[in-house]
Amino acid sequence: MKNKKEVGMTVIVKTITRLTVGLILLYGIYIVLHGHLSPGGGFAGGVIIALSFIHLMLAFGREVALKKLSQASASILESLGAIMFLGIAILGFIGGYFFLNFFLHKGKPFALFSAGIIPLCNIAICLKVGAGLFAIFAALVLFKGSDEK
Amino acid sequence: MNGYSEYMLCFMLFCIGLYCVLRKRNIIKIIIGLGIIEYAVNLFFVLVGYRSHGRAPILAKDQTILNMVDPLPQALVLTSIVIGLAVTALIVAIAIRIYEKYGTFDITKIRRLRG
């Protein structure tokens, strides 16, 4: 029986990764959703969510991470995030102005569902930044130069 | 000289980055120098917003704010950091392909376009 080649890092790193990668993803989602109450928002949360996938790729090798989120679906998610942001902006035209917030009221301060369209914009930005960063990393990892073929 | 320390710090960082871009021969070191330039400018922009005895500009439920630092540069610098990230990613991708085509990272040897 042939030995399968070991990909990724050592056993210690793989064990810790299995425990923490879900928590990093959850933490990123928390930062995105509370973007209007505490520091963070779309950009920072998107980067943390992308980092959780990249952590998976670093510890386990590229096949495992790409099975969870392939490069093609990362591109689709990225475009969807951008179109969602543009869509929120265009919806403001119904109220008369670009980016006007007319359908979500301001709500009580410091509550989770408040501050108008800002949480929706944060989610759209998080999709775009997270998927985009992971797509860049996957493209650089999968780059086959002419000497590798 | 006391009141100008932030200008001095950012100016020195900027000059170190500019020296890296101008004088280093390795492509990766040029990219790192570009990163240092962007850090210096972003840091300067955030330091401009400091007000004396200010605190972080975050409203909390049970505290009253007397004076806070200027929040506008912090939002603008967030945008600028993401722009810097995009430029760095693009330049690194170009540098990888240059290594594949030319076989070297030395920019004195990557000079096929001249005149």
Place this chain on the structure above:
Amino acid sequence: MLPFFVIIPLGAAFLISLLGKKIKNIDDVLANLGTASLLAFSLYSIILVNAHKILVYKVGSWVPPIGICMVLDGLTSFMLVTVNLVSFVVTIYSISYMKRYTDKHRFYTLFMLMLAGMNGIIITGDLFNLFVFLEIASIASYALVAFGTEAEELEAAFKYAVMGSVASSFILLGIALLYSYTSTLNMADISLVLSQKGTGLLVNFVLVLFLMGFGLKAALVPFHAWLPDAHPSAPAPISAMLSGVFIKTLGVYALCRVLFNILGVSHNILFVLIMLGVISQIVGAILALAQQDIKRMFAYSSISQIGYIIFALGIGTPLAILGGLFHLFNHAIFKSLLFLNSGAIEYATGTRDLKRLGGLNSQLPITGYTSLLGSMSISGIPPLGGFFSKLIIIIAAVQSGYIGFAIIAILVSILTLAYYLKFLRFTFFRKFSETWQKTKEVPLTMGLSMIVLAVICIVSGLLITPLFKPFLQSAVNVLLTGNSYKDLVFGAIR
């Protein structure tokens, strides 16, 4: 109506990147629809400006200076028509030209992003918004220059990217210093605060930083070293966009807006602009004489003609600014035409070297005659459009007393004629060499776009006639109002 100039290209870019691979030909349709509607909107904006003089659009209905505003005045509508006209013709051209490259949908995505960035720079009224759109357009153009991924294209893209990033950092440093002095970012508001507080050493330093940053984007002479490598390496429609409208929007327009309307010009600054313009003319023309590659010669010619525009803007009298802006429009048209011609030559024969081409006029008649018209127009032969703009610039220079610089401008014009005649003779009107027996005429869409630009070349002399003069005159008036820009904008907000 104003945000549509940014929404339409952005929406088209993201839709093309999403659907481009699945549905065939959707990218061509979306891109051409997008640029056609943008052209219609920009022509409509001329009518609006004639009626209202200045329009301010508050984004999200937040009142400036708290919110971002978009301003539509004479200079804005002039630049919008230029940019969108050239981009419409270029998208028609690239339907057939980009068949040679793979990944056509990524090309259209980046192209639409660049167009969105350029439109955003033109219409915005806020300084940091200008920087963000400048970066969007610049990053898209770095990627587009490297599109073919040959070795030389990557080298050119790397040099361009590093120099462009350093220039953007200079601009951001200038914006940060200006913010620290005035604590506002709205363009009209900055000029209001500067008129109240008074200018000092800091504003002069910021002005030098902006001159360095925007000067590199406009390829003025100490900062021109990226242009002769970057413009030939891009695919031909992108070279037309880059050389035709990109360096004018990011460089000349942004510099004018910041210098004339926000910071206020004085005699010293105008003299610096004149010197930079004159040096650019001379260096560009002399270096263009020695080139053997068609597109590299055109790139040096761009440096020279931008020198004309900056020279005219530096003179500062109303007639000179009229000549400068008219030359900006003309140069966008004929330089795009010439780059599209070089793309057609490369599509048909596969080479760009002047020594190997010859006698192509019998095989490629459309390309030959349109490049004849374009070259005659750029050298200033009457009655084509370029003659009138150069005449106005030289008359204005003589009227202001800069007779020496006017003589230099005339000599550079003669040098321009020299190298364009060299190009025409070597490519089209020489003895026919047998290697090019089998070349066919270029496809229909490419020929159509070249003919459209050539026709505009011929009739653009009519822009000076009293029928169409208000188009240029409103742009000139905006630059001449100088610091009272803020009164116009604040008056239109209430």
